[in-house]
Amino acid sequence: MDSHIGEACGVFGVYAPGQPVANLVYLGLYALQHRGQESAGIAASDGQTITVVKDMGLVTQVFDERRLAPLDGHLAIGHVRYSTTGSSNWGNAQPVYRSVGDAGFALGHNGNLTNTERLASDLGMLPGFAAPVSDADSTSDSDLVAELIAREYRATLRSDGRDLENALERVLPSLEGAFSFVMMDEAHLVGVRDRHGFRPLVLGRLDDGWVVASETAALDIIGAHFVREVEPGEMVVVDANGVRSHRFAEATPKLCLFEFVYFARPDSELYGQRVHLARQRMGEELARQAPVAADMVMPVPESGVPAAQGFARASGIPYGDGLVKNRYVGRTFIQPTQRERGLGVRMKLNPLPENIKGKRLVVVDDSIVRGTTTRQVVAMLREAGAAEVHFRVSSPPYRWPCFFGMDTGRRSELLAADLSVGEIRDYINADSLAYLELERLTAATGAAPSAFCTACLSGEYPVEVPRSDGKHVLEVVDLTGPLSQL
């Protein structure tokens, strides 16, 4: 991935009486840190009271023993969040908490709703939520959902101890877009996945409890066993009686293809496939599709590593390292402007001239979004003496904005939006450039092509999307200014 786009968030929940549930959620969030670095939060219940601790920063910055101590109980949920520029504040940290009478519930959301306008207009009548919901505030959809649930919660109190569940059964069918939720009240852990399953969500088993997590790798870290994916259109509820399942919508799976390409950890499994192996197969496909005579295959670390390994294996060209990543520098997307992002690349990657000099290089990355990093990488390699630089990308051109939980900004910020592959090759100053074809990419995942959202690559959105939701502008906007500003 070149100049980074915002990842989806990460969610994690544990129901395990007698276990230090907040510590387990802490570890789960630690394993999901790649999905969001802006804020972290945990909510825990002791059966009577829900306690929430959340703050800006990485999991290790937000939590220490002192801040975990009050999170006592038998169930807990957690959330790590990535946010767009301009909506970075404490109020957007999750879990979101709402009190309803003597009770309450907490919610963590991964994804992005696409019908917020209609939901917000419904809620405009509610006291305490009269202010218009700003689409620039990326958590507004999570707040909306919390308000909708609170309203139904009040309206449907049945005293059967399942008020959250009952409220959700009424609210969930009205939500459109991407949502993987973890939720809790004092006694129940709930996991929900939208009918398309845009974002992953899995169910895991502890010896004495249950876990809901964004990715399987987060189960591993606490010794939980993978049970199954939470199905698209399914709500799972865990309480003292075990696990029960409700279906609130027919499943039409459209998992985000970029979970396979970039987002998910390589050691996670999606659709029963190990992500690392799928990424290697993408590199193999790329070598078959776009071969080139070269002396060394190298990745853009670390995102391009598995695909570069696959490319080398399929092509027979030796694999080597041409760039070293500084592991101790923050990721460049935290810089708010393109210019600062550009400077960040130099802080992050440094060439190994001895491995590069005089060589014809195949340089592999998983995607090019804005192009800033890619262009600088090629320049660095040329300065270090590369004879030729052939760039290979293990996904198709990223041309359309995402409305389902990934921050790609305006369409005009996407390098490939209005440029041909040849123009992009000229912009990044590579000797050749090839992108993996969509059919080959989906084949490499081992899953059916119809099981994926490919909208950012194909322009085919699986659900109706607003023309603009404030962050993601669909209409074509001409590139304003020279390419050097991209």
Ligand code: SF4
């Ligand atoms: S538009 Fe792209 S990034 Fe967004 S959910 Fe679909 S495949 Fe994933």
